[in-house]
Amino acid sequence: MTLEQRYLDAKKTLFDKAYSSLNDMQKDAVFTVNNPLLVIAGAGSGKTTVLVRRIAFIIKYGNAYHSTYVPYGVDEEHVSSLEKAAENVDGEELEAILSQFSSSPCEPWRMLAITFTNKAAKEIKDRLASEVGNEDISKEVWAGTFHSICMRILRTHGEKVGYRAGFSIYDADDSKKAIATAMKNLNIDEKAFPIKVVANIISDAKNRLLNPEMFESEAGNDFRLKKVAAIYKQYQTTMMQSNVLDFDDIIMKTVELLDKFEEVRKNYQARFKYVCVDEYQDTNEAQFKLTALLAGGYRNLMVVGDDDQSIYKFRGATIENILNFDRVFSDAKVIKLEQNYRSTQTILDAANAVIKNNVGRRGKNLWTNAGAGEKIYVKKTEDQNSEARFIVDKINSYVSAKKAEFKDFAVLYRNNAQSSTIEKTFAKSGIPYRMLGGTRFNDRKEIRDIVAYLHVIENHDDRERLLRIINVPSRKIGDKTLEAVEDIAGEQGCSMFDVIENADKYKALEKSAGKLMAFADLINYLGGIAEDISIEGLIRETLDRSGYRQMLIDGGEPEQERLDNLDEFISGAIDYERSLENDPDLPPTLFGFLEENALVADVDKYDDKADAVVLMTVHSSKGLEFPIVFLPGMEDGIFPGMQSVMGSDAEIEEERRLAYVAITRAKRELFISHVNSRLLYGKTSYNPESRFLREIPDELVKRDEPFSQMRKLNSLPFDSGYDKPRYEKITINRNTSARPAAPMGKKETFNEGDVVEHATFGRGEILSAKIVGADTLYEIAFDKVGTKKLMASFAKLKKI
DNA sequence: GAAGGCGGTCTTTTT
DNA sequence: GACCGCCTTC
Numbered sequence: 001m002t003l004e005q006r007y008l009d010a011k012k013t014l015f016d017k018a019y020s021s022l023n024d025m026q027k028d029a030v031f032t033v034n035n036p037l038l039v040i041a042g043a044g045s046g047k048t049t050v051l052v053r054r055i056a057f058i059i060k061y062g063n064a065y066h067s068t069y070v071p072y073g074v075d076e077e078h079v080s081s082l083e084k085a086a087e088n089v090d091g092e093e094l095e096a097i098l099s100q101f102s103s104s105p106c107e108p109w110r111m112l113a114i115t116f117t118n119k120a121a122k123e124i125k126d127r128l129a130s131e132v133g134n135e136d137i138s139k140e141v142w143a144g145t146f147h148s149i150c151m152r153i154l155r156t157h158g159e160k161v162g163y164r165a166g167f168s169i170y171d172a173d174d175s176k177k178a179i180a181t182a183m184k185n186l187n188i189d190e191k192a193f194p195i196k197v198v199a200n201i202i203s204d205a206k207n208r209l210l211n212p213e214m215f216e217s218e219a220g221n222d223f224r225l226k227k228v229a230a231i232y233k234q235y236q237t238t239m240m241q242s243n244v245l246d247f248d249d250i251i252m253k254t255v256e257l258l259d260k261f262e263e264v265r266k267n268y269q270a271r272f273k274y275v276c277v278d279e280y281q282d283t284n285e286a287q288f289k290l291t292a293l294l295a296g297g298y299r300n301l302m303v304v305g306d307d308d309q310s311i312y313k314f315r316g317a318t319i320e321n322i323l324n325f326d327r328v329f330s331d332a333k334v335i336k337l338e339q340n341y342r343s344t345q346t347i348l349d350a351a352n353a354v355i356k357n358n359v360g361r362r363g364k365n366l367w368t369n370a371g372a373g374e375k376i377y378v379k380k381t382e383d384q385n386s387e388a389r390f391i392v393d394k395i396n397s398y399v400s401a402k403k404a405e406f407k408d409f410a411v412l413y414r415n416n417a418q419s420s421t422i423e424k425t426f427a428k429s430g431i432p433y434r435m436l437g438g439t440r441f442n443d444r445k446e447i448r449d450i451v452a453y454l455h456v457i458e459n460h461d462d463r464e465r466l467l468r469i470i471n472v473p474s475r476k477i478g479d480k481t482l483e484a485v486e487d488i489a490g491e492q493g494c495s496m497f498d499v500i501e502n503a504d505k506y507k508a509l510e511k512s513a514g515k516l517m518a519f520a521d522l523i524n525y526l527g528g529i530a531e532d533i534s535i536e537g538l539i540r541e542t543l544d545r546s547g548y549r550q551m552l553i554d555g556g557e558p559e560q561e562r563l564d565n566l567d568e569f570i571s572g573a574i575d576y577e578r579s580l581e582n583d584p585d586l587p588p589t590l591f592g593f594l595e596e597n598a599l600v601a602d603v604d605k606y607d608d609k610a611d612a613v614v615l616m617t618v619h620s621s622k623g624l625e626f627p628i629v630f631l632p633g634m635e636d637g638i639f640p641g642m643q644s645v646m647g648s649d650a651e652i653e654e655e656r657r658l659a660y661v662a663i664t665r666a667k668r669e670l671f672i673s674h675v676n677s678r679l680l681y682g683k684t685s686y687n688p689e690s691r692f693l694r695e696i697p698d699e700l701v702k703r704d705e706p707f708s709q710m711r712k713l714n715s716l717p718f719d720s721g722y723d724k725p726r727y728e729k730i731t732i733n734r735n736t737s738a739r740p741a742a743p744m745g746k747k748e749t750f751n752e753g754d755v756v757e758h759a760t761f762g763r764g765e766i767l768s769a770k771i772v773g774a775d776t777l778y779e780i781a782f783d784k785v786g787t788k789k790l791m792a793s794f795a796k797l798k799k800i
Numbered sequence: 801g802a803a804g805g806c807g808g809t810c811t812t813t814t815t
Numbered sequence: 816g817a818c819c820g821c822c823t824t825c
Contacts, residue, residue, distance in 0.1 A: 115814085116814045116815075117814040117815080118814085118815085119814080120814080145814080145815065146814095146815075147815045148815085169815090171815085172813085172815090247815050248815095250815080251815095279814080282814075311812075312812085312813075312814075314811085314812065314813080315812090315813065315814090315815095414811070414812075415810085415811045415812065416810095416811085416812085417810070417811085417816095417817095420816090420817090437813090471801095474801075474802085476801080478801065479801095598815085599815060600815090617811090617812065617813090618812080619811095619812050619813065619814085620812090620813085620814085622814080623814090638811095641811055641812080642811085643811070644811090654812095655812095658812080679816085680810090680816090681809090681810055681816070681817090682810095682816045682817080683816090
């Protein structure tokens, strides 16, 4: 063997040693630095680890591993010292030796890492900081979501694609409102063209990079599509006038920018030497084009994803991006990570067995050397209530047996509607829980209102937000006035705010000029002080001067929560300012705060420290893991959902991928349940066991289904704690002192016939009382509101 | 212009 | 079954 060859071998051995905590596939992915690379990363296969360590590797060593460069004058002594080091050197000493191999390492600022969530971006940054041991270096790396990175580009070059300084972002709700406005302008009936449908079509078009003109020509002679094209055109015009972008615009306009302006494109292409994209299976066409453009200079594009975890097709993701990556980039290397570090083999076998029924996939098989573990526990109960009690009882028995803590459990359901039963049952049983999803913080009315104020202060042209707040609190500015303002703005070719500011100059606004101009004064005053005071101060000032806070205070008790939410919003602003106060590159600004607020959803609400069971949809659980997972509602019609059962194979395949995600969240144990009859959306349905459950081989499963057994055997009476309602009916004899056990050991109890007073329902008579768990369920005939069933612990009842 | 009634809707939703 | 948004009503 030549000296050169020995040198190169020794180098690889040393690197392999330094990265020995990774498996061979992971190492291959870390060391493969140049040219397109596709990493198919199965659930729990250490994807983020690979991503982070690869970025750090590139920053430290560049292409050192595969480089065939041998320094001039390498001699026997040098080579044998390396060979020796490969045998007995470790830790820092090893690192020091490796540093000699650096081969055109990459400056951190030339490194781009794109994710889908802020959480993922933050995780990459944090782990990168500890991996390279230098926070400043990790900060220089461009790591962010598709949207934040595009906004960063648009902030510099936005005016080239038609945006004026201070442009802002519309979220899905805002943009629906703008679509409604566009439709009103065009006299298109919302019933014939439901906004939701139109919004989806427009969003789809944008994800396929079709501008209104292209969409129109694609629509051809299709009547409906032609109408939608007209709406799209109108919508886009008003969006530009309002100087706002929707989420899809952020990507599409950036692509347009890079496409049209060669010098901008060249600039970024020359800058980004390495580009990594996470969750590649969830990218859409526009995002594909964007990455191809940004990575187009050096073509060192790495994408990581799992085609089996593609669950966002309904939002425009095209699984083809990952399926065809190595066809589009014909020199791409493909690496599969199939070793799983999360779950037991039983759980992985189940997941593999389910997903292998999909046709549209690359194919892979997860394995672990963690051992088989417990069987999957399948439970059938009578209805959703007994299902929830089953979950509660399991959790309680595990916790009291010290087999687990509350925070080890997650309940993952297919749709949010399933959560209410579980939530109520948890609440009644005193199980601590946290629910993720549901109404987002930013979607609350009061938050949208204050955000709208801030946006209007920043950007007077923001039409929808102006309309949102101009009469909140009431300033006696009605629809007719606003229509007149709108007409004048149209005639004059100026914004509504311009008209409002100068209302006294227009005859049509004679009556309302004072009110309009007072509003303009308010906004201008706030805009004037915005420069000089903190964002926190501006928010407080806005709430006070606008009368918004007073409006809520006047609203009394029921509005208290809104006031609390506003306080939380203010804390968010304080956090934002603190986080950036020492950052010379990015000082805190109202613009920045609003942008962050638009792009950052419920900031990592999920912290795994609190000892509470987690409740969320399967979709939101992607990327997370839990020791013990419950999957309630494993029924055809729920999971897979009715729509997909009735729909195409492709839809069922997406649901199956979702099931795959659900199963692979579990580390130790998996409980799957389904019910005989389910009350959902006010209707009772009798769903058969999910086809996905039937795809799990019997030998992996332990079934606990007395209900179905009873049917089969059609014999013995049985007593299961779950299949019968668990309360006993108590008949109360008015003449005895026998009473139902006092719930929660406190409160007064009532008997049949007692007359009580309820805080909101008023006077009523107790019709019946049932012990339910540790509580009592009263049926009460109220004088005013009729008969209601109330839990004693929730209803504040007083005996009269 | 505010409040209450009714009727339509209800997968999933990283930004 | 529950919630939201539109429409009616005063």
